[in-house]
Amino acid sequence: MARSKLLLGKLLPLILIFLGLLVQNACSPTEAPELTKRCDKKSTLTIKTECQSCSVNIAVKCPDGYIKITNGTVGVRDCRYSLKIQSYVLDIPGCRHICRKDYLQPQCCPGHWGPDCMECPGGARAPCGGRGVCDEGMEGTGSCSCRAGFRGTACENCAAEDVFGPNCSAVCSCVHGVCNSGISGDGTCECLSAYRGPRCDKPIPECAALLCPENSRCSPSSKDETKLQCKCLPSYKGDGQTCKPINPCLKNVCHPHASCSYLGPNRHSCVCQKGYQGDGQVCLPVDPCQTSYGNCPTKSTVCRYDGPGQSHCECKEHYRNFVPGVGCSMTDICESKNPCHKNANCSTVSPGQTQTKLHPIHLSCKHVSLAEPMG
Template sequence: FPPAPCKAEAGSAASTSRRGRMPGGGCDERVDVDECVEGTDSCHIDAICQNTPRSYKCICKSGYAGDGKHCKDVDECEREDNAGCVHECVNIPGNYRCTCYDGFRLAHDGHNCLDLDECAEGNGGCQQTCVNMMGSYECFCREGFFLSDNQHTCIQRPEETCAVNNGGCDSKCHDAATGVHCSCPMGFMLQPDRKTCKDIDECRLSNGGCDHICRNTVGSFECSCKKGYKLLINERSCQDIDECSFDRTCDHLCINTPGSFQCLCNKGYTLYGLTHCGDVDECSINRGGCRFGCVNTPGSYQCTCPAGCKLHWNKKDCTGISGPGGLPPRAGDARARPGRFPADPAGSSPAASCNLNCLRQKVEKKLKAALKALKKSINQERFLLRFAGMEYEVARKLGAAPERQESCGPGQQRLAAKCVSCSQGTYYHGQTEQCVPCPPGTYQEKEGQLSCDLCPRSDAFGPVGATNITGCTGQCPPGQHSADGFQPCQPCPRGSYQPEAGRALCFPCGGGLSTKHEGALSFQDCDTKVQCSPGHYYNTSVHRCIRCALGTYQPDFRQNYCVACPGNTTTDFDGSTSVAQCKNRQCGGELGEYTGYIESPNYPGNYPANVECTWNINPPPKRKILIVVPEIFLPSEDECGDVLVMRKNSSPSSITTYETCQTYERPIAFTARSRKLWINFKTSEANSARGFQIPYVTYDEDYEQLVEDIVRDGRLYASENHQEILKDKKLIKAFFDVLAHPQNYFKYTEKHKEMLPRSFIKLLRSKVSSFLRPYK
C-alpha cells in the first residue's frame, strides 16, 4: 500500500524552522534546517548567527551592542577610565586602541605609556649634550658655546668682554681671567645662564618680614598696613592708630579699638554722622513720659505742671499742693517729705468760731509733728537749712584733719593724694571723712553730696548704694499705677497704658481706642484701626498713619509719635526710619588761619542732599595755599550731581585749581593757582556718600620753589606708605610744619624724634637741604 499522507501538527505554522522527511521514512522523522548556513537568517552584519533546534538566535559581536538584529558600535573611549588608556584612546569599529603623547611609547600591555629616551638614539640629534626629560629632551652646550636657533647645534662663543654689549650681562659686568663675570643689584638673582638677572620676590619668604601686607616691586618690596594701622619707621612693623589721640575725632567720648575706634555720647545725647553727638529731644518721645508739659534742655529735659500742682517724686507726674478741701498744707503733711520740716510752721489765723483752747491744741499738734520730723532727720544725719528761698545741706562738724594734710572739705575724700568727690550712690560721712554707700531705703543721684535722699516709702529695704529713685523697693511695675507710685498698685484700665515703673497715672490710648487687656505697657497694645510701619506714626484723631515730618524719624512699628533728630540735624526727606538719616547741614565759612580743614557737612557720615557749601580761604599777606586731598568720596553714578570745585572766585571763568565729582582714594597735594581760594560744594538729591575732610596750610611765598618741587615729585605718591602719610592726621601735621617752616625738617629727623618713615625722610632730605643750603 502507498504510505499514508502526513498531517500537519497543531501550531506548526508558527515555527521558524522547516520540517521534512527522510527518504523512505515516516512522518515522525523530521530534519532541522541550519538557517545560519543557508543564509536565511535576519542577523545584523556585526552579529553572530547561532543555530538552535528548529530555530536560530543572533548575538552582537564583542565591541557592539544591540539585540542581534540591530547592532551598534560601542565607543569604549567614552568610559570614565578612558578604556584603561593612560594617555589617548582611539575608537575603532568593534574595538579601540591606546596611543601615547610625543616623547612616549606604548607598553606591551597596550594601555600604559613609557617615556621614550630620545637621547638613546643618535644623542637625540644634539651636537653636544643631550638630557632626557619626561616626554621630551633638551640639548645643551659646553662652556664657551651657545645653542643655535635650531636648538640642536652649538656655536662657539666669541671671546667676551664687558666693553662689548656689557659682556651680555643684564646688569653689572666684570672682566676676569676666566672671562666676563655678571652680577646683579640687590633685589635680583643671577640666573643659570650667568647673564640674566631676575627680580627676587621677597614676599614669598616670611611675608618679607612685613607685619601685615607685603607687595613685591621690581628689585625690592614694600610693606603696608591694614586700615586703622600705621607703618612704623622701620617700615616693617604695624601699630594700631590711636584715633582718639587726634583732634575732633569724637564730639564726646572716644574708645580706641584695634584697627578702629568707637564714639560714645554723654547721657542725654545720641550719636549721628558716626562721630558727632546731638542733644536728644526727649520731649518728642511720647512727650518724655511727662503727664503735662515737657521742656527739653541740653542733655536732659524737665517735666512741668500746671499752676496749683507740683511735680511728683518720679519727676513726671503732677500732684496737687493744696491740702484736703483746698486748705493750706497742715503740719502733719510733713510726713510726705521725710527728713524735712518747717522751722517755723506757719499756721492759719484762728477763725471766729475757733476759741483759744482750740488754737492751743492745733499748735501743740503741729509742734509734735515738727519734733517727730526733727528726730527722724537727726537719726538719719540729714539736715537742711532754707535761707533766702535756697536750701543748703548741713554736715556734721568735721573731725580734726591730720597734721600736714590739707582737708578736702565736705563731699570729697582723699584718694592717692587727690581730693575726689563722693560718687553717685554715696554720701560724705563727717566723722570718718569718707564716702559711704547710701543705706537701704535711700538713694543719691548726684556727686559730692552730704546725705542720701529718702525713698518715698522709707521702709529700710532695698539695695545699698542706690544711685536713683528706681533703686527704691515697692514701686509699681510698668502697666500699673498708684497715687504715690508705690505698692499697692492697680493695673492700667482698658484703653490706657504705662511703660514706666513708679507712675501715678496711665496714658490714654486716645481716639476712643481700647486695649485687649488691663495693664497694657505701651501704645503698641492699643487696638488701632491700622498698623503703622517705621517712618510713620498713628494719628488718633483721624485714625490714619502719617509720614514722619522732615527732621523726625520712627524706627519701630505701631507708634504714636516720631522722634526729633538730635541737635541741629535734620533729614533729607520725610518718612525717615533711622537716626542715621539725620544729617547736619551746616558747612562753609571764612577761613584765614595758617592751617585748617575743609569738611563736607555731616562728615564722616554721609553728606545731606540738596546742600550747597561755600568756603573762602584768604591767607595772611605774603602767604600762599597748599591743599592736600587725602581721599574723597563722591558717587559717580548720578552724572556728576555732586561737585567740589576750587577757584579764584565764584565766577565760572576764573582760574580753577581743582574740580571733581568722583571718588579718589589715592591722595594728592597741590598748590593753589591763585592767592585766594573760593571753594564750593554742591549736592543733588540722587545719591550721597562720605564726602571729604581736606586739610590746608598756608606757607611763605619765599618757599614756593621748595613746596612745588615736593608736591610735584611722583615719589610722594608712588609708595603706599607715602600715601598713608598724607592720610594720617598727625603725620600730615608734621609734613605741613616742614612745608611752612623748612628749618623744622631737622626737628623731625632727629633719631629720638623720628615720626616719618625713612623713605619719606630720604625724599625730603635732598630737597630741603638744597633749598636751605644758600641760607646756611
C-alpha cells in the first residue's frame, strides 16, 4: 500500500503536466494558412574582378556576399591590363578572379502584382473573377482586362444593363416591368401597375377600379391570381397599403471598405474609403510604393508597404542614414571592408564599387556582372 502511494506521488506531477498540455493545445487558436504571394526564382550571379597584375591579384577580395571561385590562386589568366611607365603604355597579360553568389530573383506568384505582390482584384485564386485577365507580376499594375460583356474593377458586373446570368448573355424580356438583371440575376420580371405575365406584357383592365395608394400598383394576388390586390412598386417595400422606399445601403451592398450613399428608392452609390481604390463594389488597398514609389528617392532608397495608403522608405544596399525628402548617403566600403590590395589606395566610386590605385600602375576593382539562371 505504501509502495503504491509512493508510485502515485511520483506519477501525479507527470499526469498534471500531460493534462496541462492537452488543455493548452485544445485552447490554442489555429491560424489559417496564408496564401503564398512570392514565388522567387533561384539564380546565380557571376562577376569578374578587374584585370591587373597576377602577383597583386591573389590578394584581391570579392564584393560582400560573393564567393571567390578562384580562391587560393592568382585567378584566371584571360585578360590584359595597361602599365604606364612615363610616356609609355604597355599592354601586359594579367589575372582576375571569378566571384559568384546565389540569390533569389524576386517574382510574384500567379494572381499577384507589383513589387509587394498584392492580390489581383477578385483574389489570387480567381483573378478578375475568372472573367478577365489581371496584369500580374512585379511589373504589373493589377488592373483587370475584362472579357467582352463584363465590366468593373474585378469584372464583377455585366457591361449592359438589360442582360443577366453568369455569362451576361441572356437578355431581359420585360415589357412593362423591372428585370432582375446582372451576373446573379435570373431575368424574372416584376410587373408595373396593371400588367401581368412573365414578360409583363398583358394589361389588366380591371385595375382601373382598384385605387391603390401612392407608391403601390395593381397586381394579381400572390395567393389567388383571379383576384387583384395592391402591391408596392419596384424599389419600394411594404404591404401594398403602406410602401416605403428601399434603402440598399441597409443590405451591405458595398465592399466592406467602401461607404454607401443613399440616392433614392433602391438607388445607391459606393465609394471606396481612404487608403483603398476601386469601384466601391470591389475596393483594393492602395500601395503608395506601386504608384508614386511612396515619395522615396529612387536612387538611394526602397519603398516598403505598411498598409492601405501607407508606406515608408528604407536605404538600399550600400546606403545608410536616411533623410526624409533627400535620401540615403552612400556607404564608404573602403572604410568598412576594404576589398582591394593592402598596399593600394582605395576609393568608393559607386554603390558597392571601389577603385584601387597602385603606383605607377592605375588599376580598378570594378566588377562586371552576368546573371545566370539556375535550372
